[in-house]
Amino acid sequence: MTDFKKMAVPGVQKLNPYIPGKPISELERELGIDNIIKLASNENPLGPSPKAMEAIKSEMDELALYPDGNGFALKKALAEKHGVDMDCITLGNGSNDVLVLLAEAFLSPEHNAIYSQYSFAVYPIAIQAVGAEHQMIPALPWQSNTPLGCDLDLMHSAINENTRMIFIANPNNPTGSYLGEEELYDFIKQVPDHVIMVLDEAYLEYSSEGERVDGTQWLQEFENLVITRTFSKAYGLAGFRVGYCLSHPDIANVLNRIRQPFNVNSLALAAATAALDDEGFLQKSMEVNAAGMQLLEDKCQDLGLRYVPSKGNFILVDFGKDAMPVYQQMLELGVITRPVANYGLPNCLRITIGTEAEMQRMIDVMDQVCG
Numbered sequence: 001m002t003d004f005k006k007m008a009v010p011g012v013q014k015l016n017p018y019i020p021g022k023p024i025s026e027l028e029r030e031l032g033i034d035n036i037i038k039l040a041s042n043e044n045p046l047g048p049s050p051k052a053m054e055a056i057k058s059e060m061d062e063l064a065l066y067p068d069g070n071g072f073a074l075k076k077a078l079a080e081k082h083g084v085d086m087d088c089i090t091l092g093n094g095s096n097d098v099l100v101l102l103a104e105a106f107l108s109p110e111h112n113a114i115y116s117q118y119s120f121a122v123y124p125i126a127i128q129a130v131g132a133e134h135q136m137i138p139a140l141p142w143q144s145n146t147p148l149g150c151d152l153d154l155m156h157s158a159i160n161e162n163t164r165m166i167f168i169a170n171p172n173n174p175t176g177s178y179l180g181e182e183e184l185y186d187f188i189k190q191v192p193d194h195v196i197m198v199l200d201e202a203y204l205e206y207s208s209e210g211e212r213v214d215g216t217q218w219l220q221e222f223e224n225l226v227i228t229r230t231f232s233k234a235y236g237l238a239g240f241r242v243g244y245c246l247s248h249p250d251i252a253n254v255l256n257r258i259r260q261p262f263n264v265n266s267l268a269l270a271a272a273t274a275a276l277d278d279e280g281f282l283q284k285s286m287e288v289n290a291a292g293m294q295l296l297e298d299k300c301q302d303l304g305l306r307y308v309p310s311k312g313n314f315i316l317v318d319f320g321k322d323a324m325p326v327y328q329q330m331l332e333l334g335v336i337t338r339p340v341a342n343y344g345l346p347n348c349l350r351i352t353i354g355t356e357a358e359m360q361r362m363i364d365v366m367d368q369v370c371g
């Protein structure tokens, strides 16, 4: 027998694959039940923006043609939105694609890249896949201003001459914890020029305007800053896979050399461009999220369950014991949540905020399982 695992490049041999949330269709097959709700992958419960749906219809006739490999229309819309030049933008097949492009372009086995414990599982995968050393920095404790969030002092002290990249998600997934504007700015300011500072803002839209920490304001000041954004969460287009990053044009130029020529498909380009223009949908999504978050927080308090205050569209809840049986019981009641034992949080589940009806159902289920 050929040992194909041994044949894989060393970084890949050590990888643990990403574990996605359980699809509804899978639970249907397993348990033979219907009326299932999925609160497991931080998807938008309102579905895609109606404007996006409309836009793809007219694009359907063009499916025999390759997409616009430069993504002109979407980049133009994004450049206007962010007040940057189009050559600062790199589009990706989800922001996951952009994270991987960054690792492929800038990391090699002599480099290390830094990220926090309990941060997005894609970072160590992207780093290790290219053979670089991944440096996971212990997170802050529950009893801190940023529960389970980045320990910025510790992260800073881990930087050495071989460090080439730092990943920070703000707000962070799966914890929901977030950094304040000042502390984040002070940290980025201290990051040396030879380190690419990747700030992942997948959930930025969910914080209210007054308290939003928007890293794009620092792009002019820091040439080594890269901001990633996605259409998968607030814009409701997870299935289409569109994300992007904003950076110095020279960084975008490097990424463009290794990007697959048609990494974003034509329907996705059309949908994202239209969604960007749908302020009403975004607004509604924020309102539904805020209301659902309140319901879930109240229920956690009722039941005496600890949780991390979140600025995303999900909450990390601590069940105070192995959460796997809790997860299973919830599945049997038709509700899919997300176990996070693979992140080192075996007592917790991550619960995505759904519609009001979905949250009422979630709360009933929590009463049945925990009450």
Ligand SMILES: *Cc1c(COP(=O)(O)O)cnc(C)c1O
Pocket: 042, 093, 094, 095, 096, 097, 120, 169, 172, 173, 200, 202, 229, 230, 231, 232, 233, 238, 241, 242, 243
């Ligand atoms: C969901 C998520 C992403 C985005 O994923 P896509 O590839 O754009 O769907 C990026 N970062 C974090 C922290 C996320 O939770």
